[in-house]
Structure formats: C-alpha cells, structure tokens
Amino acid sequence: MAVIENPDRSADATPRSRSWYEGISTGWWVLAAALLFMPAVANDFVLFQVFGWTFILGMIALSLMFLAGYGGMVSLIQMSVAAMAGYMVAIFGFSGISDLSLGMPWWVYLPLAILIATIFGTLVGALAVRTEGIYTIMITLAIASAFFYFTRQNYSIFNGYTGFNLVVPPELFGVDWRQPMPFYYLTLGCATIAYLAVVYVSRAPFGLVLQGVRDNPRRMAALGYNVVAHRIAAYAFASVIAAVGGILLVWQNAQIAPGTAGIAAVIDILVIAVIGGIGRPIGAFIGAIIYVVLSTFAPDFLLSIGMSGERFNLLIGLGFLAIVFFSPDGILGLWDRWRARRAKRGDPLTGESASGGDAP
Amino acid sequence: MSVIAIPSPTTNLSSVSSGNALELRGVTKLFGALAAISDITMTVRSGERRAVLGSNGAGKTTLFNCVTGDFFPTSGTIRLFGEDVSRFPAYERIRRGLRRTYQISLLFGGLTVSDNVYLACRGVSRGRFSLFRTRASDPVRTRVEELIAAVNLTEATDTLVSELSYGQQRQLEIALALAGAPRLILFDEPAAGLSPTERRELINILTSLPGHIGYVIIEHDMDVALRVAESVTMMHNGRVFKEGTPEEIENDPEVQALYLGHGDE
Numbered sequence: 001m002a003v004i005e006n007p008d009r010s011a012d013a014t015p016r017s018r019s020w021y022e023g024i025s026t027g028w029w030v031l032a033a034a035l036l037f038m039p040a041v042a043n044d045f046v047l048f049q050v051f052g053w054t055f056i057l058g059m060i061a062l063s064l065m066f067l068a069g070y071g072g073m074v075s076l077i078q079m080s081v082a083a084m085a086g087y088m089v090a091i092f093g094f095s096g097i098s099d100l101s102l103g104m105p106w107w108v109y110l111p112l113a114i115l116i117a118t119i120f121g122t123l124v125g126a127l128a129v130r131t132e133g134i135y136t137i138m139i140t141l142a143i144a145s146a147f148f149y150f151t152r153q154n155y156s157i158f159n160g161y162t163g164f165n166l167v168v169p170p171e172l173f174g175v176d177w178r179q180p181m182p183f184y185y186l187t188l189g190c191a192t193i194a195y196l197a198v199v200y201v202s203r204a205p206f207g208l209v210l211q212g213v214r215d216n217p218r219r220m221a222a223l224g225y226n227v228v229a230h231r232i233a234a235y236a237f238a239s240v241i242a243a244v245g246g247i248l249l250v251w252q253n254a255q256i257a258p259g260t261a262g263i264a265a266v267i268d269i270l271v272i273a274v275i276g277g278i279g280r281p282i283g284a285f286i287g288a289i290i291y292v293v294l295s296t297f298a299p300d301f302l303l304s305i306g307m308s309g310e311r312f313n314l315l316i317g318l319g320f321l322a323i324v325f326f327s328p329d330g331i332l333g334l335w336d337r338w339r340a341r342r343a344k345r346g347d348p349l350t351g352e353s354a355s356g357g358d359a360p
Numbered sequence: 361m362s363v364i365a366i367p368s369p370t371t372n373l374s375s376v377s378s379g380n381a382l383e384l385r386g387v388t389k390l391f392g393a394l395a396a397i398s399d400i401t402m403t404v405r406s407g408e409r410r411a412v413l414g415s416n417g418a419g420k421t422t423l424f425n426c427v428t429g430d431f432f433p434t435s436g437t438i439r440l441f442g443e444d445v446s447r448f449p450a451y452e453r454i455r456r457g458l459r460r461t462y463q464i465s466l467l468f469g470g471l472t473v474s475d476n477v478y479l480a481c482r483g484v485s486r487g488r489f490s491l492f493r494t495r496a497s498d499p500v501r502t503r504v505e506e507l508i509a510a511v512n513l514t515e516a517t518d519t520l521v522s523e524l525s526y527g528q529q530r531q532l533e534i535a536l537a538l539a540g541a542p543r544l545i546l547f548d549e550p551a552a553g554l555s556p557t558e559r560r561e562l563i564n565i566l567t568s569l570p571g572h573i574g575y576v577i578i579e580h581d582m583d584v585a586l587r588v589a590e591s592v593t594m595m596h597n598g599r600v601f602k603e604g605t606p607e608e609i610e611n612d613p614e615v616q617a618l619y620l621g622h623g624d625e
C-alpha cells in the first residue's frame with residue numbers, strides 16, 4: 001500500500017504558520033531562475049523544439065501521472081484526449097482546410113476544445129473505472145486505437161489521413177506565439193500552472209481522497225465515498241491538463257493528423273511517465289526531457305557512428321526496459337535512493353549523519 | 361478519557377430514531393455453495409447496544425459486510441433506520457449514519473493518523489470533491505483533533521499509520537468509525553489482541569458513547585461483551601442460535617454446552 005507517497009508528510013493536516021515560500025527548497029528556486037532566463041542563452045531550436053516539446057509532452061504525461069500515481073489507474077487515453085483538443089481547435093478555429101474549419105473566434109474555440117476533450121476523456125474514464133490494472137490499460141488502449149482509426153477514416157469532420165495544417169495560435173496581445181521565445185514562455189507558463197495545480201490538488205480533499213481510493217477502495221466506500229464517481233472525476237481533471245497540452249502541441253506542429261495520437265504516440269506518453277517516475281508530478285517532465293533529448297539528438301548521433309537514425313526508438317525502448325527493471329519508480333526513484341544512501345553514509349568530513357537536505 | 365462529543369442527529373431523524381436502527385429479514389449470503397450466513401432475522405433498536413457472539417466462521421463478519429454493503433446479500437432485506445437499503449451501495453448507508461470497524465485493520469498505512477481521521481470526517485461531510493485545500497480554521501480540523509484525542513492518539517497525530525503499534529491501529533479504527541454523526545456502529549472484534557490496559561480503555565470509550573448511538577459489537581471475550589452490551593445474539597453456523605439479555609445467554613444450558621464449554625479449552 002502507498003508505494004507512492006509524498007515525502008512531505010501531511011502538509012495538509014498541519015496548519016502552516018510559516019509563509020508558503022519558506023517551504024520551497026533552493027533547488028526549486030535555481031530551477032525556476034534557470035527556466036526563466038533560458039532564452040538568454042538557448043538558441044531558437046532549443047527553446048522551441050527541445051523545451052517547447054518537453055513542456056507539452058510533460059503536461060500530457062502529467063495527466064497520466066495524476067491518474068496512475070494518485071489514482072492507481074494507468075490510462076492510455078491521455079494522448080487521444082490531447083489530440084481531440086487539438087482537432088477541435090482546428091475544426092472550430094482556423095486551418096488550411098477552410099472547408100472544414102468553422103473559423104470561430106479564439107475565445108469560443110479554445111474553451112470549446114478543452115470542454116469537448118474533457119467530456120471525451122471523462123466518458124472514456126467512466127468506461128474504464130470499472131476495470132482494474134491490466135484491463136484498464138487494455139480498454140483505454142482499445143479506445144485510443146479506435147480514435148486513431150476513426151480520425152483516419154472520417155473525412156467529413158477529421159479530414160481523414162491528411163488531417164489539418166496551418167493551425168496556429170491567435171495573435172493575442174500582438175504577439176506571434178509561434179515565435180520561439182513567446183512559444184517557450186507560453187508552454188513554460190502552461191506547464192508550470194499544470195504542475196502546481198497537480199501538486200496543490202494532491203493535498204486538497206479531492207487528491208487525498210483519490211489516493212485513499214487508490215490504496216483501499218473498499219475502506220473508502222465504508223467511509224462514505226462514492227469510489228466510482230471519484231475515479232471518473234479524476235479522469236475529468238486529468239483530461240483538462242491533457243487538453244491544454246494537446247492545443248499547444250497542435251500549435252507547435254502547426255498541424256494535426258491521425259498519427260498525432262497513433263499507437264506509438266499513445267505508448268510514448270506511458271514510456272515518458274514511467275521513465276521519469278510515476279510517483280511524483282515532476283517525474284512527467286523529467287521523463288519528457290529525456291525523451292525529447294533522445295529523439296532529437298540520438299538520430300544524428302547514431303548516424304555519426306554508422307547506424308540508422310531510426311534506431312533511437314531502440315535507445316528509448318532499452319532505457320524504458322532498464323528503468324522498469326532497476327527502478328520501478330523511475331529516475332526519481334533512483335535519485336531518492338541515492339540521496340537516502342548518502343544520508344545514511346553521513347558527512348565525509350564530520351562523520352555526522354546528514355539530515356537528507358530537506359530540513360527546515 | 362475525554363467524553364466524546366458527537367453531534368446529535370439533526371432534524372427529521374428523531375421521529376425514526378424511536379424505532380429500529382437495523383432490521384434484517386431472511387438475510388442469506390452464499391459463497392459458492394457455502395452459506396456463510398443463512399436466513400438471519402434480527403432487529404436492533406435505536407440506541408441499543410448489542411453483542412454478537414459465535415465461534416470462528418460462524419458468519420459474524422459476513423453479517424457485518426452485508427449490513428454495510430461491503431457486499432450484497434444473496435437474498436433477504438436490510439432496513440436501516442426504517443429505510444430499505446438492501447441494494448444501496450456502501451457509501452449511501454454510511455451517509456445515513458452507519459459506521460463500522462474492521463476485524464483486520466483496514467487503514468491507510470501510507471498516510472498519517474490525522475490524514476486517516478481527516479478522510480473519515482470528509483467522507484461524511486460536504487466537499488469530498490473540493491479542489492481547494494482545507495484551511496486550518498475549518499471546523500473539520502477541530503473535529504479531527506477531537507477524535508484523535510478521544511482515542512488517546514494525540515501524540516501520534518503526525519505518525520504514519522504503518523508505524524503505529526497494533527493496539528494504536530485498533531484505536532484508530534474506532535476513531536474512523538466515530539467520524540461525523542454516527543447512529544449505529546458495527547465493531548468487529550475491537551478488543552482482539554489488545555493488552556488489558558488497552559482493553560479497559562476500549563470499554564471506557566464504548567460505555568461513554570452518547571446514548572443515541574447504538575452499536576453491535578462482535579466480541580469473543582464474554583467479560584468484555586457483557587460489560588458493554590445490553591443484549592446478546594449468539595450465532596452458530598451462519599444462523600442465529602439464541603438471543604437474549606447477557607444473563608439469559610450466560611445461563612442458557614445450550615449456549616454453555618456450545619460456546620462457554622469451548623472457552624475453557
């Protein structure tokens with residue numbers, strides 16, 4: 001039980017006398033500063049392609065992390081929910097396919113896209129929550145592939161095989177949001193909000209109850225909770241995050257097609273979440289940056305040593321295997337164990353055992 | 361031992377509370393071919409304190425599971441405070457004032473004591489789906505503290521449940537059952553495995569419960585059962601074997617032959 005627990009015990013139950021920011025460790029401040037000032041040092045490619053994509057995939061993986069880590073439900077529908085939102089932006093907004101796009105204003109098509117994708121994710125959740133473990137994976141994978149084939153064969157709404165091109169963000173506040181720097185800050189901002197929302201909600205009643213349902217559904221029912229309703233609500237919450245990720249994704253690529261939520265893409269989200277560590281929200285982004293860096297740079301590297309660039313999938317697959325084998329709680333799990341070992345060994349100078357570094 | 365302040369049932373419930381808390385009619389539960397309980401008919405009045413006795417495998421826990429909705433009986437009807445809840449899910453019954461403890465502690469080992477009690481309080485109040493964290497000033501916080509104090513776990517408030525002693529876990533089980541405004545509590549062998557001191561504390565807690573709270577307690581120890589209950593149901597092989605006052609049961613020759621005789625082994 002409770003394999004996945006926040007190390008901060010009961011942040012919720014203890015009333016805080018300290019200011020909220022005092023609880024944030026130095027590492028987070030450094031990370032925040034580094035991300036804020038990244039555009040000063042990084043080139044356009046890194047900003048747009050590496051970080052932009054990392055934040056987007058991280059958000060979609062985060063929606064899976066929320067369901068799997070806090071709810072114990074491994075859903076493979078998150079990429080399809082993201083793609084649904086992307087499609088809705090193209091359909092209700094603007095694209096190169098002017099016959100199919102309805103050209104509504106952004107303040108209509110953005111909320112509408114998130115709403116429809118959330119309804120879609122929630123309906124899938126309503127079907128999936130009655131299953132457990134491997135069956136949840138199977139039913140969500142089945143619906144994800146049905147979505148893929150449907151979008152590929154349906155021309156009247158989803159424009160079939162070709163999908164939609166020229167889907168770009170609206171020019172809000174006179175900014176071209178597809179320029180590398182604005183896009184970097186846009187995705188960083190969305191990812192940060194999504195991350196903080198998940199962290200916050202994990203200690204709010206909704207998140208606590210979800211973790212209770214994960215550990216012991218029968219007991220939760222005996223405490224007065226409607227377990228099924230809570231699980232479905234978790235799908236709804238996760239869908240909103242995935243939907244925002246999907247909208248950013250369609251803007252980044254400027255197009256969407258069935259392959260966006262093809263089986264490979266669906267599985268990649270699971271791989272990302274598992275590599276990073278499904279126990280904590282930050283794991284989704286750690287997994288995403290590893291995935292993005294590997295898939296961006298590994299092909300060139302492989303070519304330079306005389307192998308086919310396509311083999312980068314092999315690298316990711318091997319990495320996935322190694323993680324599942326050696327550290328089921330992902331890179332974060334490795335990190336935790338390394339810190340625990342160091343704390344136990346104690347300070348090399350004084351011989352005193354260190355407190356683990358997170359003492360107030 | 362602080363006296364436990366438990367909110368009285370509100371509004372229209374008073375009319376019902378003069379009646380029966382629990383009415384079972386012909387309740388049967390089959391596990392495959394095995395009838396764990398068969399044709400149980402019994403009534404517990406509001407505020408009544410009842411002990412259920414019976415050897416291992418007599419069907420006592422199964423009876424509780426059917427009443428709380430942990431699973432549905434194969435046949436028979438269950439009325440709770442006058443309402444037929446036979447097909448109600450567990451949470452609907454809990455929200456009507458039913459509570460239970462588990463024979464084998466069913467707690468959240470990865471959470472702290474206060475989080476466990478918090479979940480119990482939240483489960484029978486509004487805001488179960490709230491996306492906003494509970495503020496320190498929220499009344500539910502005070503309630504959590506009170507309940508923890510009522511079962512003498514105040515020093516362990518921030519301890520992970522998996523780190524509690526067995527006896528403390530049993531006490532926590534009781535705190536969870538007292539959350540909200542319980543009207544009928546089912547205690548499944550709460551005294552099992554407790555030290556004599558812990559046992560005395562348990563008896564204190566039970567006897568100091570407000571009068572409107574009835575309970576059914578499964579208890580092997582005759583001495584404990586007789587001190588906390590005003591009526592006794594003997595079960596044997598999934599059936600009600602005898603019902604009566606503690607004295608009647610204690611002095612019944614059949615019961616002595618069947619049960620008390622075994623106790624000396």
Ligand SMILES: Nc1ncnc2c1ncn2[C@@H]1O[C@H](COP(=O)(O)OP(=O)(O)O)[C@@H](O)[C@H]1O
Pocket residue numbers: 391394395396414415416417418419420421422423
């Ligand atoms: N979930 C279950 N599945 C199958 N058999 C069960 C289950 N629960 C209880 N039983 C059986 O039902 C009978 C009564 O068990 P139980 O109600 O636990 O007895 P008691 O609590 O009186 O010791 C036993 O024979 C037990 O093996």
Ligand SMILES: [Mg+2]
Pocket residue numbers: 420421422463
């Ligand atoms: Mg039992």
